[in-house]
Amino acid sequence: MDSFPCGLPKFPLAQGPNRIGSGWEAAKHSLPWHVHIMIFNSVEEKVGTQCGGSLIRLGAGNISNMVLTAAHCIFDSQNRRIIPPSKIIVTVGVHDVTAKDKTRIQVIDVAMGEYRKDFDANDIALLRLMSGVPYTDYTVPVCLPDRRARLPVGKKCYVSGHGSISGMKLLLINQITTRFFSLATAALLPEKLMMVDINVISIEECRRLIDADSEFDFEKQFCAGTNSKTALKVTRAIQGDSGGALVCHEWGRFIQYGIVSFGPAGIGYYQTAGKYTFLPKFVGWIEKMDKKMLPSKDNLPASSIHEYLTQTEKINFLNKSVAAVAQKAEFFECGVPSPKFPITMSPITTNRISGGWTAQKHSLPWMVLFIAAKENNPMKHALCGGTLIALEPGNQTDTVLTAASCVLIPSTFLRWDPKDCQVAIAVQNQRSPDSERKRIGVKSFVTHPRFVSDSTRNDIAVIRLLHYAPFTEISKPICLPQPGEKIPVGTECIVAGWGYTSRKSSVFAKICAVYKVILEFATLNEADLAMTIVSVAPFSICQEKLEYAIYENEFICTQSEFHRGFCDSDTGGPLVCKSNGKWVQYGLISTVVGRCGKEFDTYTNVSSYIHWIKQADSLMVKASQLFPSEFIREYVSPLENIDEQPRRHTTVSNY
Known part of the structure; x- marks a missing residue:
């Protein structure tokens, strides 16, 4: 029997908004597939941008070396080239990005869909980790959808990430795209993993919401959002959370249906819906790329994956010891x-x-x-x-x-x-x-x-x-x-x-x-x-x-x-x-x-x-x-x- 089935976290999800942007802090390790990705400007790892991603599994076993994210996270649109793997670091089992005992892994290889320009429909990428990640209570892969799956309209879905919780300010800084941002705006980022619940919107409703001039592939992309009362949820999901997973709870497990992508200019748009890559259309591509990419060099020991403890929990842990x-x-x-x-x-x-x-x-x-x-x-x-x-x-x-x-x-x-x-x-x-x-x-x-x-x-x-x-x-x-x-x-x-x-x-x-x-x-x-x-x-x-x-x-x-x-x-x-x-x-x-x-x-x-x-x-x-x-x-x-x-x-x- 699989000791760590995909999409089954040990820690229950936290419910209820208690933070700006109608999102809330996720319960630690309740989304154990979530990874934090840093794309550095140089190998010195001093300045860079961030994205989210998800740990996925393609075969049997209790180890994964593959991360799913958005193509625009690893694509240098100015120079029109893929960012070298040596500049990409993935942190697994993460809750607080400032924690000292984080498990950081170098990327050895990358693969990107047919993504050539901003707002492209093929906004998907794979990262091969230098070391395989063992499945633990804090690192579990998300389930991939069936390639024939339909849009999960009406399902209970969530988006998570370490992106900005003050969307309006960032939109004024960059009204073209808010996919990711440099560490110069890090003061706007939450240290802890945040999450929002989100509604997948039907194709008909999505057609009504988007701008007539917007490029949108209804086969490979979909809309998700909420009503105007909680509209800033989507703003939070877009800014700094690019590449993260949109997961829906089905049949007792969490299945990833989407990848956080981006939206066209205009604050009003973010108050209505956001654009996501529709993952079922790319399952075959993922399996194909997995066979072509370089293999990992080794596997991390399970002891290298640490539980995140708050300051209060640390004190309680010591007292219990x-x-x-x-x-x-x-x-x-x-x-x-x-x-x-x-x-x-x-x-x-x-x-x-x-x-x-x-x-x-x-x-x-x-x-x-x-x-x-x-x-x-x-x-x-x-x-x-x-x-x-x-x-x-x-x-x-x-x-x-x-x-x-x-x-x-x-x-x-x-x-x-x-x-x-x-x-x-x-x-x-x-x-x-x-x-x-x-x-x-x-x-x-x-x-x-x-x-x-x-x-x-x-x-x-x-x-x-x-x-x-x-x-x-x-x-x-x-x-x-x-x-x-x-x-x-x-x-x-x-x-x-x-x-x-x-x-x-x-x-x-x-x-x-x-x-x-x-x-x-x-x-x-x-x-x-x-x-x-x-x-x-x-x-x-x-x-x-x-x-x-x-x-x-x-x-x-x-x-x-x-x-x-x-x-x-x-x-x-x-x-x-x-x-x-x-x-x-x-x-x-x-x-x-x-x-x-x-x-x-x-x-x-x-x-x-x-x-x-x-x-x-x-x-x-x-x-x-x-x-x-x-x-x-x-x-x-x-x-x-x-x-x-x-x-x-x-x-x-x-x-």
């Missing part, structure tokens, strides 16, 4: 890495994150890299850690938890402009090319109101991403603790980040900055995500050992062997501990200047700020779009590339 992901909430769990990427809980090497080791790639899928930099001042930059958190059910989030000190410009009390900030998700190696593709812009952020830049107290901030981050095997949120939840002393926890490996490297980096030694951004930071293990320590011991004041409800204290812990640029990263089979973020790194791999370290106590986190989240406008999941790809190290292991694409998580 986000909602569709959210519907899978019951399959998702926070704090659970993919089984493909287990956490390495013992060191392979001990020269990372101040006595730590390189984390198994994507084993900490909640980790994000916060990057801020001024383009006009490369010495002003910031690098921090952070975590994806989800405050609502769903399989996406636009919320990141980090330290308030991260959103401050170094050596100032000023906050970064969100436009200068980015958050990289699902990153293993911060210097790899794929890390740049995983960066999401920052929409806004909120810092704790009691945070002071020269203190570690209340060093917490919530970031709103510009786009929702989808949850995949390698990008998932961390669980948050219950408000006021305590973590038992002795619990082993993970600290992770891309920071310095020692205080020595941190100091060296600052010396380089002072003497303006230009280094690659974060050169001395770790390229790969690093991690280490620390244990929760009794708070009373920390109070004795630390050289600065801490407060029990605001901080968590940890102790480690071999001077393992965080260092500069690990700020904002998490302290995560396992609870009931899931990883929970109990702490937030707030770096104290001069500390790097000490025996005792402190972290902002996240459980004391849960209510504030939710409040901060409610103050910010939500993201409106979903970050493309195809950008979130598994990191492949140089060694893995040598082993030629395939790169896996991640999909929306079902966990």
Whole structure:
């Protein structure tokens, strides 16, 4: 069975006039055979004229490479020659001619009827497309009439096009013929496809309406129009719509009976009727020319034909995409890495994150890299850690938890402009090319109101991403603790980040900055995500050992062997501990200047700020779009590339 029968649009027609000229905007893709034709003055495609046309099918199959239009559209009457195919571009599946994702096709060959002068009866032409057009919901051929068909008087017929909706003005510009016009008058053209309903007039009535001196072939041409109350319909149909199809609804399908042609001079004529080429008389000629014309070179893939979406539909589509992901909430769990990427809980090497080791790639899928930099001042930059958190059910989030000190410009009390900030998700190696593709812009952020830049107290901030981050095997949120939840002393926890490996490297980096030694951004930071293990320590011991004041409800204290812990640029990263089979973020790194791999370290106590986190989240406008999941790809190290292991694409998580 034919999956795309001719003359059967998927989208229903719009009814009722609501525009000037008694026409109205067509429902998108309701006339899927309609094509927009541009005839350019040069191959540079800067200036030209426009016409309409229709996609037709002559044989079996679900692909067409033939367009039907008017001969006068491709005939240079001044030089009496056919316009070269290289100057003709056809747009298929079009509704808005200004849309950026239009499907434009070059013409490879043309054929014209015996048309030699204006107002000739043989106003018909064929265009062979360079590439065949697959039939989709947006591109369907119109049915051709039987060659013995009679004039469809009294049938429900329509004309469509992107021609002028202000006919009187154009008629004053050119009272000889208004077949098509240059882009200089483009301001008069509608961007969207317009349509009018039109009555086919009997031969007897047509004889009465036309001028006695007019050339009219009643065998190859016919009249169509309406009464004087809606007379400007025909004016709209003539101006810029030349070559378009006059289609009539018969036997449940749309059949093309006519091609928009033109009329003689005189405004009064356009208020009465217009002249159309009678297609049944040319069906045999079309079949003959099809066999003589050059063939197409290839066929377009169906994926190249796009649905037109209005701005409202685009927003709704994005919202539905986000909602569709959210519907899978019951399959998702926070704090659970993919089984493909287990956490390495013992060191392979001990020269990372101040006595730590390189984390198994994507084993900490909640980790994000916060990057801020001024383009006009490369010495002003910031690098921090952070975590994806989800405050609502769903399989996406636009919320990141980090330290308030991260959103401050170094050596100032000023906050970064969100436009200068980015958050990289699902990153293993911060210097790899794929890390740049995983960066999401920052929409806004909120810092704790009691945070002071020269203190570690209340060093917490919530970031709103510009786009929702989808949850995949390698990008998932961390669980948050219950408000006021305590973590038992002795619990082993993970600290992770891309920071310095020692205080020595941190100091060296600052010396380089002072003497303006230009280094690659974060050169001395770790390229790969690093991690280490620390244990929760009794708070009373920390109070004795630390050289600065801490407060029990605001901080968590940890102790480690071999001077393992965080260092500069690990700020904002998490302290995560396992609870009931899931990883929970109990702490937030707030770096104290001069500390790097000490025996005792402190972290902002996240459980004391849960209510504030939710409040901060409610103050910010939500993201409106979903970050493309195809950008979130598994990191492949140089060694893995040598082993030629395939790169896996991640999909929306079902966990």
